[in-house]
Amino acid sequence: MRTDFEELSFVIPGYTPETIPLNRLIEYLQQMAVVLGDPENLHLVAIETGSVSPVLHAPKAVALEARERARRVARGDGTRKQVDAYNRIRRMVRRDARELGTPALLRSATAVLLEIPAASDDSGVLSGVRQATSVDGQLIRVGGAGDDAALQVQDLQGKILSGFTAKRGMAKDLAAHLWEPVRLHGIGLWERTGDGQWLLERMQVQSFEPIEDEDANLVLERLRSLNIAWPEDALDRLLAERQQP
Known part of the structure; x- marks a missing residue:
């Protein structure tokens, strides 16, 4: 050698x-x-x-x-x-x-x-689950070489998310929205941990849309003004859906 x-x-x-x-x-x-x-x-x-x-x-x-x-x-x-x-x-x-x-x-x-060492328990673990996925957050990085550019997003809770990629043309369009709130759409690769938590491992971004950065109070007032009969368990349903891929 x-x-x-x-x-x-x-x-x-x-x-x-x-x-x-x-x-x-x-x-x-x-x-x-x-x-x-x-x-x-x-x-x-x-x-x-x-x-x-x-x-x-x-x-x-x-x-x-x-x-x-x-x-x-x-x-x-x-x-x-x-x-x-x-x-x-x-x-x-x-x-x-x-x-x-x-x-x-x-x-x-x-x-x-x-x-x-061997993991203590993998009961209930699933990996490689492909699912149409949307993620809201602020785009904070676009870069990298090759056909796929790497993206980094800060979600609504302030957590930094990596593992996002986009083709060059899409990445170029996204770069115009750096440090702005966007909604990313694409195919996500999900994993379910042993305790039942779903984690987004990677996501190929296929489209996006800018999100208007509006005052939360104004948005709530508009929602309240809509003539919609919300079910009593609406919040529980929304939270349950956010925990699944």
Whole structure:
């Protein structure tokens, strides 16, 4: 191995190279690539025998940054995407190797960099649920290279939301509405956690509309003036719908 490169190995429990399905191996590697970042400079050079241990080859500088990202995830202060990927691996380990009681490991030649134990419980967990989705918020970032631009939105409660993408033409139109309230429409990818909470993981924005930034009291007065027979449980119904994808 060249001295300006480093090897990191990812030990996946529950399989051997002969028994792991290709799509499962790819799924593990995709999530680990999110944890480590900079996948363009991480290269799969071997899969060690005995257990499934993909060996990743990276320039020293890239490996150093990957080590630091792994340390942050281990401390619980990685980015949302990194922590989500880490937790996905935990659920995969639970399904694939719970009875073994052994974690997945990210290792260098001399040390364990990240230990990924099986999740305690994935009952009720669903992931990859595609659903037509609308999100209201203030657009605070449009950027990135490639055909899909990355968007960042601050929702009505002040929470920063990432994972939104849009084609270049759409992103160009959206850029004219930076720091303005908008309603984004598109296809969302949702996940339901073990406690029944629905989380929006990603969303491909297909259309949008500006939202008038009106005084809340004026909006309420207009609503009250409408001749509508609201059901007694209207608020409960609205809140229930907002908790579902």
